[in-house]
Amino acid sequence: MKGKIVFVAVTLGAAAGLSRAWEPVISPLSAPPSRSADATQIERGARLAALGDCIVCHTSAHGKPYAGGRPLETPFGAIYATNITPDMQTGIGDWSLDAFRRALRDGVSRDGHLLYPAFPYPHFTRMTDGDIADLYAFMMSRAPVQATAPPNHLVFPLNFRPLVAGWNMLYLKRGPEQGVAVPASAPSAASDPRADAGNAPNAASAYAVQWQLGRYLVNGVAHCAACHTPLNKLGAEKRDAPFAGGTLEGWDAPALTKLSQAPTPWTQAQLVSYLRTGFASQHGAAAGPMRPVTQSLAQAPLEDVDAIATYVMSLQTPTAATPTAAPARPADLEQLAPPAALATGATLFNAACASCHSIAAPMSTQGDRPSLAQGTAVNADSPRNAVRMMLDGIDWHGSDAAHFMPSFAQTFTDAQIADLANYTRARFSARGPWPGLDAAAVARIRKETAKP
Structure with missing residues (x-):
């Protein structure tokens, strides 16, 4: 399979032609733009950076904000996010607005090399010129940090960047997204994707403005x-x-x-x-x-x-739901005797999980917390997220408005995680244990992103 992918990639790269494999260099700035740009523009850019989760991808586990170094694991290897602070040597301090716009629109760095589409320029290309300028002003107002991202680790020949030209020919549609009709429930459309819904004269047009803005953000900066x-x-x-x-x-x-x-x-x-x-x-x-x-x-x-x-x-499909909910009387779940095949999982649940997730537990009776019967992970077709939740947990974030779950990666074996997950699904959904979820399946999931 990998050989076929490599062959297709090479063919596409050749078809793209060298003329699209390297783009012209955009002259560097002699100094970064003033950090005292228009405060309103910087505020608008901060809004876009939050919507685009820029800090999430461009900040490593122990690094400074936007200084890069965070790995993104792909089927083709690891790609490391770059430094997007205005540092002149290792960041984008010498990038002009034109260079920044080209990176977001075309996936091309200032020096002309092609960016990998792990950087979501196929979505950022849909942003308006005004929003790109605002985001640029915000990034240039950040504190410069000298930090160089580790080299990418990609399989050959996908580590040969010119092959991205072929990918772009197939999949990149450059430029701001054009407007489309709003769903029939609200036929009025807003021509400006950033219009103020508060000025809409009626409910239908207010919905239309909100829907258009949502579409613009979801398909663009929020990617x-x-x-x-x-x-x-x-x-x-x-x-x-x-x-x-x-x-x-x-x-x-x-x-x-x-x-x-x-x-x-x-x-x-x-x-x-x-x-x-x-x-x-x-x-x-x-x-x-x-x-x-x-x-x-x-x-x-x-x-x-x-x-x-x-x-x-508005994207929801009308397909009837598969019955996955818990019985009408949740208290009955406490009285269910687990099948013999799930007895080990029941023991583990009572020992490690019941203090938080049983129906009578304080966490379940206070703070409006839902039963596991409502959880996406328990009701999913795949056991992946339920297993990952047990392995990784949810980290503690101090006084943040957050939720915490301990990691059991070092507590339970692969077989115990499988037993626990299967029992949890059998107990809290109408679908029964996951077919094929055993110790070997957990081992594969654990290996994908093993936590230290």
């Missing part, structure tokens, strides 16, 4: 599809399955088109709460790669997150 859409063998989003779910850093990114099919269907208010706080009272807490995204979105204006939720909720 939600980059995680929540499955990828083809060349790492491009499958155009025939937008927002149908993806896999990132060992976690499944759920389908954004099936929120209405949850045991308790999502509402827009719950989605807004989840995006801004990492928690929804009838669904659960964010974990894995989504956790830092919610921390970033907490810094974004409420109206923008509300617009994102409006657009996402």
